[in-house]
Amino acid sequence: MSARNLFSHSFRIAWKDLMELFRNRMELFLLILMPIFMMGMVGFIYPSEASLSNVPVALLNEDMGFLGADFVLLFEEINNNTGMVAITEAQNFDEVREMIQRGDVQGGIILPSNFTSSLVGGKQGTIIVVADQSNPQISAALQGVLKGVFEEMGTMMAQQRLIEEFQVDPAVSLAMVKPFNVQFEDIVSGDFSYFDFVAPGIMAMTVMMSVMTGLPAAISKEKEVGTLDGMMVAPINRLSIILGKTFAQTARGLLQGAVILVLSVTLFGVTIQGNILLVFALLVLGVFSFVGLGVVITSFAKDQSTAVMMMTTLIFPMMFLSGVFFPVEQMPWYMQSISKFLPLTYLASALRKVMVLGAGIPMISFELAVLIGFGTILTAIAVPVFKRAMTR
Amino acid sequence: MIEVKNLTKKFGDFVAVDNISFKVKKGEIFGLLGPNGAGKSTIIRMLSTLARPTSGTATVGNYDITKNDGEVRSLIGLVSEKMILYDLLTAKENLWFFGKLFNLSKEVLLRRIDELLDLVQLSEWKNSQVGTFSTGMRQRMNVIRALLNMPEVLFLDEPTLGLDPQSSVEIREFIRKLNRENKTTILLTTHMMVEADMICDRIAIIDCGKIVALDTSSNLKKSISGVDTTMLKIGIKNLTQDLIKSMRTLKCVESVTQENSTYIKVHAHGEEAFDAIIDSIRTKKGKINSIENLQPTLEDVFLHITGHEVRDKADQKIPLERHRGFMPKNRVR
Incomplete structure (x- = not known):
């Protein structure tokens, strides 16, 4: 059977499938709704670490000295400007613990009774931050933010002392206290959020899910209804049945991918640095890499x-282990090695490089090679298996 | 046109088709008659290359069904028990899709679609979605779908299943017309005796995966009637089980079936049969209302040959393909 026939039959079958899809209004509607839900969910649920707003914390000042009171005043003033926490006063440590246990607050700031005396006596003043251990994400964010704020306050205090007690020039005082200035710069300009990290991954995942659930469902549905027999008795290469179905499902997946792309750019402020055609080409390659499965x-x-x-059983581990939601580097080594065997890992990584970092083909050549490799091996296994299974 | 040699199909330990051989001549309407689960559909599936035989072989138009399955597929049309139509596509789109799979050119295909739709009086529904059709309309579509490539051999699996009498008649007439005008060789399966009797040139009676009889309808009937055989339908006013039992003990009587509260059907042989039956009714003080001398039907043939009535045995016997299917280990090449 010639290659021309193979493709023309495949496109017939794809056309037929897409025709059915577009006639089925409900399915089409859900198809577009699904990525909108997915984006909304991920976009609004995940906290971004840099900003906290109105996290309830308890404040306990056990110090009777003047520095403790000053500290509290300064902190409250800073907080009034930033609104990062909502402060509740506590009387003793037990009360702080109870408030956390009840869930009234998610952390506590404690100034111990020796705060002023330590500082006056030339020692460091200790500030204790307690966090709600049952909520690791909030407590990590709280710890990080509070540490930064308190260090900044410490720097200001030290500067003040240098200027007042040692008559240091105010202009050089900062450099004396903090000689290093760490600056963060991006290789591409723009504001980046967790969203920029997940958007490429979600695109990869949606396209994968669409094809992976769509393909078996589409073929086994026709098998059940009996229409598959109609194609099977036609003098066509049986390969064109899978090819055609794959084309149709890919088109379906890309439609969803496009919805995500449009949503991320318009609603969630994702900027796409790389070539958008390359993004779609990658998605198609991604489909090729796991369609065999x-x-x-x-x-x-x-x-x-x-x-x-x-x-579904296969998709779930793929979703969480391929670095779509969480960076692979945060996982333990054994999980990392599993993720190395998932094509989605490479697809998400390549998409991220292109979309966020504006990479071109040379920078993602490794991912491309791996995806092509996965696709070739899986297809080589899948085609004979499918041909055998179709004629029992 | 079709030659089947020792064809066998097993699903696990279950033998669906058991070492079957037969030949179908060119231009013939050949019927496979038997109860559900007898293996008729499996035979059709093997001949139309949808299932692989466990052993044995068959040729369709001189092409081997396993070695030259591609050539076989271009010769045949299949009307399966399940309707091969897409509900969301229109009549024309359905035919267009399947026609294109046969590499028909645009002009030929468009003309043929119109001709075929016209033939089954569906032209005015050309652009309506098939999902909106009645069962009879769908079945007509299902049949013409298989005719797009002008097949030399047409396989029909229960073509009138679930249709009302009128639609059934239409489909049967259409099948006969097709055979007469296009010289299409037709292999059809049915569990309806009347249907086989009406349209088939030759009939193979199949039971439990085996061919138990193969001949023309009239020869099959002759085989059980003839001078020696008597078939009576007797109406007895005061019919009792005791009476039936005593009749069964008669030497000449082969079988007695009770039709309802007054009628019985008696199948007997021997010259003295008629007298003996009447005598046995008299001795039991039965009051005879009517006696009718019956011509044997295919049903009687089946009953006679297999020793049991045609009934649905699917619940105990048919291996559900979907429940085994697709696991490669079950298949033997």
Whole structure:
């Protein structure tokens, strides 16, 4: 059977599938709604570490000296400007603990009774920050932010003393207290958030999910309804059935990907640095890299619901282990090694490089090679398995 | 046109088709008659290259169904038990899609679609979605769908299943017309005796995966009637089980079936049969309302050959393909 026939038959089948999709208004509507939900969910639920707003904390000042009172005043003034925490006064440590246990506050700031005397006596004044351990994300953010604020306050205090007690020129006082100035710069300009990190990953994941659940569902549905027989008795290469189905599902996935892209840019302020055509080309390559797996599952699943179940079971670990939501580098080594075997890892990484960092093809050549490799091997396994399974 | 040699299909330990051989001549309407679960559909699936035989072989138009399956597929049309139509596509789009899979050119295909729709009086529904059609309309679509490539061999799996009498008649007439005008060789399966009797040139009666009889309808009937055989339908006013039992003990009587509260059907042989039956009714003080001498039907043939009535045995016998299927280990090449 010639290659021309193979492709023309595939496109016929793809056309037919897409026609059915566009006639099915409800499915089309849900198809577009799904990525909107997904983006909204991820965009608003995940906290970004740099900013805290109105996190309830308890403040306990056990110090009777003047420096403690000064400290509290200064801190409250800073907080009034930034609004990062909502302060509740506490009388003793037990009360702070109870408030955290009840969930009234998510952390506490404690000035111990020797705060003023230590500072006056030439020692460091200790500030204790307690955090709600049941909520690691908030407590990490709280710890980070409060540490920064208190260090800044300490710097200001030291500067003041240098100027007042040692008559240091105010202009050089900062350099004396903090000789190093750390600056953060980006290689591409723009404001970056967690969203810029997840948007490429979510695109990769949505396209993958669309193809991986769509393909087995589409084939096993036709198997159940009986229409697959109609294609099977036509004198066509059976390969064009999977090819056609894959084209249709890819188109479906890319449509969802495009919805995500538009949403991220318009609603969530994601800027795309790289070439948008390269982004779509990568998504298509991504589909090629894991479509073989979908075909193998289709061949083994006896009906539609089994196929979808099998797919979902596989998709979940992929979603969390491939660095879509959390960086792979944060995972323990054994999880990291699992993620090395998931094509989605490389797709998400390549997309991120292109979308966030504006990388071109040479910078993502490794990911490209891996994706092509995955695709070739999986397809080589899938095609004979599918052909055998179709004729029992 | 079709030659089947020792064809066998097993699903696990279950033998669906058991060492079957038969030939279908060119231009013939050949019927596979048998109850659900007898293996008729499996035979059709193997012949139309949708299933692989466990052993044995068959050729369709001189092409081997396993070695030259591509060539076989370009010769055949399949009307499956399930309707091969996409509900969301229009009549024309459905035919267009399947026609294109047969590499028909645009002009030929467009003309053929119009001709076929016209043939089954669906032209005015050309641009309506098939999902909105009635069952009869859908089945007509289902049949013409298989005719797009002008197949030399047409496989019909229960073509009138679930249709009302009128639609059934239309479909049967259409099948006969097709055979007469295009010389299409037709292999059809049915569990309806009447249907097989009406349209098939030759009939193979299939039970439990085996061919138990193969001949023309009239020869099959002759085989059980003839001078030696008597078939009576007797109406008895005061019919009792005791009476039936005593009749069964008669030497000449082969079978007695009770039709309802007054009628029984008696199948007997021997010259003295008629007298013996009447005598046995008299001795039990039965009051005879009517006696009718019956011509044997295919149903009687089936009953006679297999020793049991045609009934649905699917619940105990048919291996549900979907429940085994697709696991490669079950298949033997």
